[in-house]
Amino acid sequence: MSDAVLVTGGAGFIGSNTAKALAAAGWRPVVFDSLAGGSRDVVRWGEFVQGDIRDEEALRAAMTAHKVTSVIHLAALTEVGLSMQRPDLFWDHNVAGTASLLRAMVACGVPRLVFSSSAAVYGRGRDLLDESLPTAPVSAYGDTKLAGERLIRDYCSLFGLSATALRYFNAAGAEADGALGERRERETHLIPLAIEAALGFGPPLTVFGDDFPTRDGSGLRDYVHVSDLARAHLAALADPPPAGRFEALNVGAGAGWTVLEVIAAIDRALGRPTPYVIGPRRAGDPAALVADPRRIRDRLGWRATESDLHHIVETAVRWRREANQPFPARVWPGALSKP
Numbered sequence: 279m280s281d282a283v284l285v286t287g288g289a290g291f292i293g294s295n296t297a298k299a300l301a302a303a304g305w306r307p308v309v310f311d312s313l314a315g316g317s318r319d320v321v322r323w324g325e326f327v328q329g330d331i332r333d334e335e336a337l338r339a340a341m342t343a344h345k346v347t348s349v350i351h352l353a354a355l356t357e358v359g360l361s362m363q364r365p366d367l368f369w370d371h372n373v374a375g376t377a378s379l380l381r382a383m384v385a386c387g388v389p390r391l392v393f394s395s396s397a398a399v400y401g402r403g404r405d406l407l408d409e410s411l412p413t414a415p416v417s418a419y420g421d422t423k424l425a426g427e428r429l430i431r432d433y434c435s436l437f438g439l440s441a442t443a444l445r446y447f448n449a450a451g452a453e454a455d456g457a458l459g460e461r462r463e464r465e466t467h468l469i470p471l472a473i474e475a476a477l478g479f480g481p482p483l484t485v486f487g488d489d490f491p492t493r494d495g496s497g498l499r500d501y502v503h504v505s506d507l508a509r510a511h512l513a514a515l516a517d518p519p520p521a522g523r524f525e526a527l528n529v530g531a532g533a534g535w536t537v538l539e540v541i542a543a544i545d546r547a548l549g550r551p552t553p554y555v556i557g558p559r560r561a562g563d564p565a566a567l568v569a570d571p572r573r574i575r576d577r578l579g580w581r582a583t584e585s586d587l588h589h590i591v592e593t594a595v596r597w598r599r600e601a602n603q604p605f606p607a608r609v610w611p612g613a614l615s616k617p
């Protein structure tokens with residue numbers, strides 16, 4: 279029987295694409311997800327266990343029942359803006375949740391972890407961030423991802439685990455077959471919101487700031503296609519660092535696009551202008567985040583092959599058009615509003 283990989287957060291956008299890629303490569307994905315942010319209907323590859331990562335007993339039971347040998351840990355709260363309003367929730371889910379997962383791994387003898395980290399750990403962004411730069415997050419989200427990395431590094435040296443943290447840049451796009459697109463309960467990301475606005479399903483997009491030190495004043499990001507991202511997990515799983523070692527690798531395309539350039543690409547893909555207004559900056563947003571992707575290329579032989587902006591936008595538009603109806607209103611559940 280093939281090796282079982284526990285995929286926490288496997289019912290989300292990146293997690294479901296990763297589970298699909300794992301199954302295609304001969305692994306046995308076991309999705310562990312609370313469904314607080316993900317959808318049951320995208321768990322189509324492997325087994326499903328509904329559970330919360332803060333529930334160590336549930337994790338242990340899943341690892342034992344499915345004979346798990348490695349973990350891909352994606353489950354987390356991820357919205358930068360929300361993290362500035364409710365940092366307490368981010369520490370709980372992203373750090374306490376990761377601690378619970380690590381305890382369960384040690385208890386069950388599961389030695390191998392791939393962790394979803396983020397470019398947000400770098401903080402004050404700039405072009406071509408490489409992994410040797412000092413980390414200095416500017417959002418609570420980034421703080422919790424960095425804390426997660428440090429916790430994992432300590433578990434590696436204490437308990438002999440081997441871990442790769444993948445520092446994602448901006449995940450976007452959809453599978454070429456239109457299967458798994460970006461649709462979160464509380465959508466805050468640029469590309470899906472801009473497409474909603476352009477299709478008339480949502481309000482005009484607000485561009486968060488036009489006074490950044492970038493080529494047109496709007497925020498600059500490195501967009502990486504979700505299929506490229508999924509493939510990075512496979513590469514990391516197949517080639518772990520030695521027992522006791524932790525490593526962090528950027529996963530980005532190595533090129534940045536501004537918010538206004540993304541809007542222009544969406545205009546082009548849809549053949550109509552995206553309605554937008556310029557608003558103030560969003561708390562926690564750095565001016566620019568662009569990966570230097572050399573380390574992951576040298577270490578794992580991975581590089582982005584599907585992350586051209588126009589391809590990302592076209593696949594996202596095609597996927598959204600196939601749904602062809604407004605998604606449910608974006609309401610933040612009471613539990614996530616201000617205390």
Ligand code: UFG
Nearest residue numbers: 356358396397398447448466467468484485486497563567
């Ligand atoms: N933006 C807008 N209007 C919106 C939404 C976003 O102008 O309505 C801008 C942001 O200010 C930013 C850019 O579009 O300049 C991208 O914003 P997203 O919200 O799509 O993504 P973020 O860059 O904030 O964050 C994403 C992930 C994080 C990850 C980060 C790494 O959500 O988990 O990429 O680069 F850390």
